[in-house]
Amino acid sequence: MSKNIKLLLAEDEAALGQIIKESLETRDFEVILCDNGEKAFEKYKSESPDILVLDVMMPKKDGFTLAKEIRATDDTIPIIFLTAKSQTTDVVEGFSIGGNDYLKKPFSMEELIVRVHNLIDRTKTQKASEIMTLGHFTFDFPKQQLSFMDEASVQLTHREAHLLFHLIKNKNQVLDRSLILNKLWGTDDFFTARSMDVFISKLRKKLQKDKNIQIINVRGFGYKLTE
Incomplete structure (x- = not known):
């Protein structure tokens, strides 16, 4: 079901990032793991992923800043934010800059996978030539x-x-x-x-x-x- 889905994961917590990466790979995702926003931006440009999963709080470049830079040239790639924040302003900001979804930590892998598939399917459906x-x-x-x-x-x-x-x-x-x-x-x-x-x-x-x-x-x- 997940064949050929290339997912870029930006997460600075090494242990969590590795757990998510390995869990997704057992379900046939291709995962590119980065530990800061700057690396993630470079990988986004060079690897052409299908979907982005971005931690909000990261060193060098946070998830919101990274998403803004990507949205300046790419309005279609799905973006999911991972966040420990729950304030209204943070959630609204994430959506207003072009995020498609967000998950509050801690979350289950099953929920992440379902949301990834839903966004991938939605994006394909919405790319109607009209x-x-x-x-x-x-x-x-x-x-x-x-x-x-x-x-x-x-x-x-x-x-x-x-x-x-x-x-x-x-x-x-x-x-x-x-x-x-x-x-x-x-x-x-x-x-x-x-x-x-x-x-x-x-x-x-x-x-x-x-x-x-x-x-x-x-x-x-x-x-x-x-x-």
Whole structure:
């Protein structure tokens, strides 16, 4: 089931990193283990992994900083954060910079493996070759680019692009909040709901050139895109 999945693991606790690496390798993952953020960034560039599992607190370069640098050029690779932190601000920050999921330490290997497979499958499904129209906008989902009439295209982030994709697919219908949170974030808890609100606000700003387009908050249910 895990054949050909190349996973980059950045974990500075040597014993924990080795345990995770060996456990994943017994399930046929190919694991690249790094003990700091700088090494992980170099391996990311040279090894082209399928998914990243990043400890938040690392020497030389922490997990959030590493994820920001990677997201500057790569909006598609799935990222899971490993963290001992549980503060709301830390969780929201992780999602807002492009993280797809997070696990609080200690965690079970079975849970990590399930989350990895879910993200890999989700990423494959969402790489649909579609160019969509929305009012005077053209949305190139594979390239994650939004263009208004003849103006230069705007590059969307990974999460902005996938959220807009589902809003357009369900245009003029209510997009169930819980459903989309589980699909894109893997959970529908308070922290991810706050993160989704931030991304909705960002999309509204990007779409405001066409006055007919609205993203309506349907209280208690979700969002509806209209044009």
